[in-house]
Amino acid sequence: MSSPPPILNIVLFLPFLVAVVILCMRRLLKGASVILSVASSITCFICSLMLLGTVERVYPMMDFIHIDGVFDAGILAIVDKQSAGMLFIVTFIGMLVHLFSLGYMKDDEAQPRYFGALSLFMFSMTGIVLAANLFMMFIFWELVGLSSFLLIGHWFHKSSAAEAANKAFLTNRIGDFGFMIGILMLFGVSGSVSFEDLKSSLESGNLHAIAAAHPTFMTIAALGLFMGAVGKSAQMPLHVWLPDAMEGPTPVSALIHAATMVAAGVYMLVRVSFIIAASPLACDIVAGVGGVTALMAALMATQQNDIKRVLAYSTLSQLGYMVMAVGLVAMNPTHAGNADSIGHPGMFHLYTHAFFKALLFLGSGAVIYACHHEQDIWKMGGLRKYMPVTFWTFAIGTAALMGVPGLSGFVSKEGILDVAYGECKWLFTIGVVTAGLTAFYMTRLVVVAFLGKARSEGAKHASEVPLIMLVPLAALAIMSIISAVPSVANGLNALKPVVEHGHEGHTVMIFSLIALVVGAGGGFLLYRNRDSDPVSIKLFANKFYIDEFYAGLIKYGQDRVAWVVNALERIFADGLVARLPAAIVSKMGSQLRVLQCGRLQAYTFLLGAGVLFVIYILVFVLPAPGH
């Protein structure tokens, strides 16, 4: 093994250094911290561009834990097409979000803290992307959770933001436990946590034997890893944190809760897809969970009125697509063999989705900024006239998300539907319906927010945002259009999935076009020139009452348990262990203090009595020595 190239060190450790410097000395640095953070994000982007064409190999970055013959988990950076491509997405969008934040967070008092946390996030995310073993991935997995927590709760004086941050953190913790169980199970059998070793172990090692003898073991291990992805990528039933995470600043939503961190779950699943593929049941569950999430989230999105929440549910739905793709690809052994990175439809959708979803979020950020932090789409309207650049870029993002032919989203969605068509007709149906719903709610969003006439004072006085915020929008809009063009995609290490079905491909395309036309047309006709929502479906607006269900579960389940545990604690820990001995000692003390009278002769008397007592015992009670 050779030492890593310097660019790899820079791309991983520079953001960390910057984050530490900023977070430790933010009062000292003030404005300089912003420059530091933005500069590091640009540097990382350049480094990641340089990494795109390098040799595929694993570089040891630093030692971490090494116990001879038992456990070896260093910080190793894996550089291959998947990680280099993902690194490009992360650093590219990260850089644009940094730039956008310059405008968006201009008036924020805690700007240094924000940028410090952003740099911390860049470090953690880079770590996940480069992780060559599950152990390292888990560490950075937790770190992105932490930075996400810090950024969601950036405006922590708002109780809703603080609660959302807690919710995100706690919900992720549930998934992380599953992840840890999965890692430990695999480690326990194979004795290694690195992807390479696991793979070879699965082909011809302990893991292979176990997989053959106990299929359930592999299923549980794979589902454990999947649970990590369910938490991080906000799949059902742990999806509840993502919509609430929109309490954070909008650029953060674009970077973390749309383009990169939530995609980390999918990225990890693709990395370990060979493990999932080892268990057919796990494949079915992964694909099923993805499909259900895609559909349910799309239904919820149709009835949301907060611009960011619509996008949040849309993100859930698209993540569901990706997860479904992972499961579907893993089902088919012929796919699974070469599903590492190249041509994985899930990974490809992740790649295109990152651009247009970040674009949509930044666009919504621009709208919110222009409307003086108004997020209700029914209080917007007519923004096309006031913010033409934002409108057109937003429209491009919307078109890409809906899957309008010629844009990136169409190509990648096609890839997923194609696999679904080949593997499972049910999931294909769900995919097509979701595509239609996506077209519907995105059309609704654009029509209500941008067309028609302004419905509030804020919207009337909206004006185009500053140039520093428009540049990222334009860059992302361009990427939304061209990212699926083969030459661009190849250059960025995100190869198009191979379409295997010759004539069936047309069927898939026809279905998805019908879904697009029906959804978009329906949305346009229904919402044109409306001042309030003509449809009202309580079930969707209230997100299928899942949050209420969880609240009830906690209220009636956890609170009862807590009551019992509390009672037990009071009786045993508090009473028997702590209070009772204390009471005994104190009682004895107050009895015995009578003896301490302070009179010399009383002591002498007791001494004499004691001596007599000892003599009595020695002479009359104990047997004489020698007998």
Next chain:
Amino acid sequence: MVTLGHYLVVSGALFALGLAGVIARRNILIIYMCLEMMLSAANLTLVAFSRFHLVDHLPDYGAQALVFFTITVAAAEVAVGLAIIVALFRSRQSVDVDSITKLQG
């Protein structure tokens, strides 16, 4: 014939008398004298045992040498003890132990 038993009885009586005095009397000087009496009782026991414990048909003189040490140390102790009593009397104008309660909690 005076046996070891006689010596021990006298010594025990001396000791008991001393102890009774220490416990019962209030005057610190008397208590002090009683303490000395208890010490003498111990010395007497030692000498008696030495006399009756024959090594090669001779008394064991080790114990008697020990008694000389005890007496010497007791003399030094008396000097210290009396000095303390004098100091006590100077500060309190009294030799009654019941009045010495300064350390009582």
